[in-house]
Amino acid sequence: MTILELLGSLIAQGAGWCKVGKKNLIHDEEPDTITGFVRSKDVDYLPKVTDSGWNGDSIIYSHQKGEFDAFYGLPLRHLPMGLISYAPIGLVNMFNSGGAIKDLAYEFTRNNSVISLRVRGCGNFRFYASVSPSKITVGSNRVEFAYNKDHCLVTF
Structure with missing residues (x-):
């Protein structure tokens, strides 16, 4: 997983900002752990x-x-x-x-x-x-x- 793929996974983890309520909404109370690796060649x-x-x-x-x-x-x-x-x-x-x-x-x-x-x-x-x-x-x-x-x- 590259850094960009990892960032994409972080964004899609089941939470988001609600513009109307002006707060974070949690869609998944127990999301899976995000894993990946970082390489210096990235x-x-x-x-x-x-x-x-x-x-x-x-x-x-x-x-x-x-x-x-x-x-x-x-x-x-x-x-x-x-x-x-x-x-x-x-x-x-x-x-x-x-x-x-x-x-x-x-x-x-x-x-x-x-x-x-x-x-x-x-x-x-x-x-x-x-x-x-x-x-x-x-x-x-x-x-x-x-x-x-x-x-x-x-x-x-």
Whole structure:
């Protein structure tokens, strides 16, 4: 099921707005569960926002807010030698979390990897990382962060 098919299913789930009564009318009190899947290849624009070194690997991030969900397909980047994979998700309190990321760069040496981001706004920032970072700095200040090893999710 593509995203458009899923949206079509959501619209046809048995409820609708009544213009006369100015309220939602429920036609089916116990509708079936809507199921489907989301694939990063359904995101047509994804290859256009990556660099030429992107090999097609990606992650899906689920926003999970309220009665809806928004899914984001993010290109998974690999640092040289394939030792570390990462994907910045952004400021997750925003509906368009990745819109806060203005610039992304990395430096790699034999003993050290540095991922640098320029972000507009403030709030709860997350990114996917295959390994826990040794430290995170905002400006020149070191900040505390959490690393969820099961989901490879860094939050600060």
